[in-house]
Amino acid sequence: MSLLDGVFDERRESEAQPPPSYTPEGKGGAVLAVDIGNVHTRAVLLDVVDGMYRFVARGETPTTASAPWEDVLVGLYRALESITESTGRRLIDEEEQLIMPERDNFFGVSTFAATVSAGKPIRAILVGLMPDVSLISGKRAADSTYLSLVDVFSLADRRTEEQRLDALLKTDVDLVLIVGGTDGGAVESLRKQIDILALAYSLSDSPKPTVLYAGNADLREEVREKLGEEVGLHVIIADNVRPTLEVEHLESAQARLASLYHAQKARSTSGLGEIGGWTDEGIYPTAHSFGRLIHILGRVWEQDVLGIDVGSAATAVAASLRRQDYLNVFGELGIGHSAQKLLEQVRPQSLTRWLTYEPEHPDDVLDYVWNKYLFPHTVPATPGDLEIEYAMAREIVRNATLNARTSWRNVSQKGLLPPFGTILLSGATLTRPPHYGWSALIVLDALLPLGITRLLADPYGMASALGAIAPSHPTAVVQALETGAFVELGTLVSLSGRARRGEVVLRGEVRTGDEAAPRPFEVRYGTVARIPLPYEAEAEVTLQPRRLEIAGSPRRVTKLRVRGGELGLVVDARGRPWRFPRSSEARRKLMRDWLEAITREEEL
Amino acid sequence: MNEVYAHSRVTTVSVIRRKQLLPLGGAPRVAKDQSVRVRELIAVTEVPTGHRLINAAAMLRIPPEKLGPYLVKQEGELVEKGEVLASRRVRFRLRPLQVVAPIDGYIRWVGDGRILLEGTREQIEVYSPVPGRVFAVKPEEYIIIESRGAEIQIAWASGDPIWGTLKLMDSEPSLTTETGRFNIDHRGAVVAIGSPLTREFLQEAVDIRVKGLIAPSMHASLIPLVGEAGIPVGLTQGFGHLPMSERIFSLLKTYNGRELALDVRAEDWRETRPAIIIPIDSLVPPDDQGASQTFKPGSKVRVLQPPYRGEIGTIKAIPETPRRLESGLWLPGAFVEVPSGETVYVPFANLEHLG
Structure with missing residues (x-):
């Protein structure tokens, strides 16, 4: 009996195309999934290790859809070469064709799936x-x-x-x-x-x-x-x-x-026809596979799950909410190729408000956005540019999710978003920051989540890969999830309500299996606090809010078990909703304080 | 790990191929290998100015299927405004019921009791952006013109493609843009400066009626003003407050007084960049390096990050492991020697390979 039994049945009845045959035990052998994005081409290899499907290797290269190469295969071959270099498994034969089916542990794969988001919509x-x-x-x-x-x-x-x-x-x-x-x-x-x-x-x-x-x-x-x-x-x-x-x-x-x-x-894209020929089902849009995976997670974990994939040209918001599945793709809302389109939805001041510093020139933010549009593959090299990039990310996440909410049924269209048990982040900007505190802060600032939320990051594009192979390899998907397909960032605890700034609004304790006694902590109103936990550890957490409340936890004392992660436990005690101070200097100081609190490295 | 994200060209003498996209229905007027002058007509297409759908049956007070016998003009016929298209005599009326053409045009379709009148057609003309030879023709899609000369692919441009005489104003790149330097010689010329474009300088350029402007940079808030100014503007480095790259400035200095094309692409610039093209009849072999997929020591590159944005340098070394940037990000990259002689670490994502 697979965890995914019943997950696909519902979709299959409604899909117009006949679905591939579904075997609960799944097919065996190595699985290769590739994703061709506007900036990066990623390849992920999954294989059975000790009886379980695991993430084995990945390759990543710049996408070669535009001049001078104008053929996505050029980049894909490089990505596959790097997998071959790290695993010894040969994937491409002399005729430059994918070796399939798998011959042994060193030749080819048994399944290939591809997703694409490159090019114009x-x-x-x-x-x-x-x-x-x-x-x-x-x-x-x-x-x-x-x-x-x-x-x-x-x-x-x-x-x-x-x-x-x-x-x-x-x-x-x-x-x-x-x-x-x-x-x-x-x-x-x-x-x-x-x-x-x-x-x-x-x-x-x-x-x-x-x-x-x-x-x-x-x-x-x-x-x-x-x-x-x-x-x-x-x-x-x-x-x-x-x-x-x-x-x-x-x-x-x-x-x-x-x-x-x-x-x-x-x-319209040279090379994609050939790649499509290697697949059983053709090439899916990346967002479609990303959405499918989020919907699977909602069923498997039996909770509401939100997935946000910020790409260079487009942003996808997928939700599994009250057992309903939603997918919204915003084809002209992205951090690179569509960067200047963001300015049609937000004023430059909406970006400047997230900065910890005052720009030297009033146009610095605008200039950065336009340069990012001209050179979408570039990365921020200075701390100031990094802050502008993440200001853009906040506004993209916020705008995309609020727009996606309009399609969610029986959800209030005003005020805060409904609570989600898990939020999964995808896309290089959200998942490869200098410190994962940035990822959490973007989510907290842009979404104002409620209650207790597990935060995951998908830095290697596993979500769309797993979504693409899910119909043919449900077992591989479940096992890859169980063996850690995503980076566990931590648990967000968001406190709702209002209190006086500086007042203690949460007292709590954490205790991992290795600790003899619980570690007490307290959090003051208007702050963000991080309580680190070892990555693999499970911890018992006791939370006792004062004046504020944890949405979905009506008791005075909330006890929960959380997994450790890159960040551990993150408490957002800024209340819900919170507003920016009127004074620019006060606002910048708060931004500095919150950033420092969430990215500060502390001894465990 | 050392893959090239973007490729660009800043060359002294090279074979230049510019793809001119054609509008819908674009019919080429040139053949492969034909020589073309700059601004020569290379393709045309005709588009209707508008349609009028006339419910003739209703106007003649008849059922739609009975319109046929009352038509005065038939499908495909040219008509002038005011001409009768259909007419029906009615008892007890002195004048017949008539349907007249509201515009000049031709009858494109008659059916369901209605007449579709297509307005006169407007011709859209496509001109060669550079002088050269027709390298490839794909009707309704594109024409590629091949030329030989200096090519400088630039960051951004606005306006229509132009051809004119280059007038370089400055003696060296700088960050200060002085005004009050225009004279009558600049009228109708393509003026280049080595310092950032300012609002005041743009206004003076418009007043003196220059043909186009080339500057290293400008603030993005000037974009609407550039659009209103109505003169093409090209930026070599990008947005912000940056001086012109030494290499580009020196190329423009070499060719000062010569004719150039500022080829502003209508298509997505991330696929084909706007470019300054200076045709040269030279026996010197082209210096094309080809489109390498990986960076190597010795590769010519353009830096795309501050404070060296737009500078052209050379890769000196490629470390085996990623390095930490000032922003805190850890990324693979290369040590690049910039024109000041300094060597800086730049991630591959922030480099353009130059060919």
């Missing part, structure tokens, strides 16, 4: 009926992959028919996503939208987009006939995203979008 238009019904669902489906919505057509569209026609003819898109109508409901309004599409694309000389139809099931044949047979568009049908007004069904459309993404990328 798919350009798409969304066609639907009601903005607050079908279009919302269509947008949520579109949010599951790297897709840039360049126009939206709906009943609320104030443009004349001619203007809409002109807009369609002038817009060069890869995909038309049509939603709208409930199954068995009225068809006339949607039919009019389809007619205008048919007219526009019958007149258009430009390359024809693919159509994904996920609207009223009664119009499927008509869409195939009008847009497919008569106009010559490639029409793909998915389940209606809104079969009834009350029910939203995104999985089928999301699975189709993932396949379309692969097809589009394979056409």
Whole structure:
């Protein structure tokens, strides 16, 4: 009996593509998973060691999708070479093909999976009926992959028919996503939208987009006939995203979008077609696999899990919340390729407020963001630049998560986020800081989490790799998780409410198995405190808040067992919500204090 | 571990290939191997200025399927504004019911009782950014022009591609930009300075009507102003307050007074950078080093981090293990000798390999 029994069944029923055969015991042998991002190409090798799947080796190189190489295989071969160098296992043969199936411990792998986020997002238009019904669902489906919505057509569209026609003819898109109508409901309004599409694309000389139809099931044949047979568009049908007004069904459309993404990328990115040929299922969008893994974690750990992957061009927010799965990809919100787009969502002052110093020139922050956009692969070399980079990260995480929240059902759209049992961070910026205290501080500042949260980091891109192999290798996923696929950062304890600054608001004790007596500690209001714990150790923690409370722990005294980690126990006693002091100098001092408290190295 | 993240070109004499993307439906007007002058027309495309969808059946008060017999003009015919497209006589009315063309154009489609009128077509022209030879043509996608000369790929540019005479104002790179230096000789020229572009200098350049500006850097808050100024601007180093790299300055000094192209790319710059191109008829063999995938001692590099952002240097050594940066990050990198003679440790991620 696998821990994942039942986890995939739910997805499979809804996915339009027939799923790969699922064997509870999984296939044996070495597993290679690669991820081709905008900046890095990563490869991860998992193999059975002492009867358990473990992370064995990884390789990482710059992605070679753009000039002068313009072939992602160039970078991938280098990443695989470095795995060969560290393990002795040969992965590529003389014909530059992946050696598969595995011949023995030194030749090839038995399974290969690939994910990709490199390159520009798919350009798409969304066609639907009601903005607050079908279009919302269509947008949520579109949010599951790297897709840039360049126009939206709906009943609320104030443009004349001619203007809409002109807009369609002038817009060069890869995909038309049509939603709208409930199954068995009225068809006339949607039919009019389809007619205008048919007219526009019958007149258009430009390359024809693919159509994904996920609207009223009664119009499927008509869409195939009008847009497919008569106009010559490639029409793909998915389940209606809104079969009834009350029910939203995104999985089928999301699975189709993932396949379309692969097809589009394979056409436009040299090398991806060949890599796709090595896989059983084609190449998935990185975010899709990341989301899948987060949803699995939610089921396996039986708690609400939030995953945030900040990339150079895009940011993905995946949540498993009250047994509901969500994935939102923000294709133009990233720390490198999309850096300047952040300035469309936040003012430079929103970045400056996170700095511990006053910039020499008022434009320093703006200049950094623009230079990062021009040279997305660069890393901050000075402490000042590092702070700007992490200010950007905070605003990206904050904006992405708040936007993702709008798709979470039965969750308040105002105020604080719901509590999550675990938060998993992915992407180089969040997971490879000079000190992991930075990662925790970004999460605390940007998300204001509530209650008790386990914090994990995924510095090697394991999440998307495990998500990609999960359907064929569920056992490998579970065992890799059990053998430490992620870096354990620690446990965040967030105190809610208000008190006087400097007042003791938490008294507690920690005790690991090696310690004869518990270590007492106290935390004052307005501060962030870190209580280090050995990485592998389990510790008993007793928490006794005063005036403030720990969300989800109604008792006066909370006892819990936590795992040690890079940071140990981190207590955020700044209250919820907290505000910036009005004085710039006071704000900068607080930023310095919090940063120092969370990154200070102390003897255990 | 010593992989190259980005490649760029700062060359004295090299074979330059610039890819000019074509708009939708772009039809080439040149053939492979054909010689082209700068700003020569190399492709055209026509796009309709707009459409009018006329519900003719409703205007004639007939069911949609009965429109055919009442059409005066047929699908594909050219029409002028005010011309009758369809007409129907009605009993007890002196004048017939008529559908007239609201714009000049042609009848693109008739169906469902409606007439779709396409407005006159507007021609979009694509010009060669540099003089040279047509290296490759892919209709509707791109044309590659091959040239020979000096190529300086730069950090950022704004505006339209230009061709003009280079006028270098300064004698050396610096951080101070003096104003009041323009004279009538600068009108219509591409003016280059070795110090950061300022608001005042930009205003003076606009007033004297220069053709374009090349500067090492400027603050990003000037971007909207540059857009409004309407003159192309190229930055060699990036955003901030930085002097021009010695090597680039010296190249511009060498070619002062010659004609150059400031090739501003419309596509994503992270894939193809904007460039200053100075065509040269030279017998000197090109100094292309090719696109290496790894850094080696002796590699020419451009530093992308402060305080040396944009400086061109040479890799002296590559340590085996990562080093700690001032920011606290531990990253693999190289010791780079910068023009001041200093040797600094720079992570590979903050280096561009120069070819």
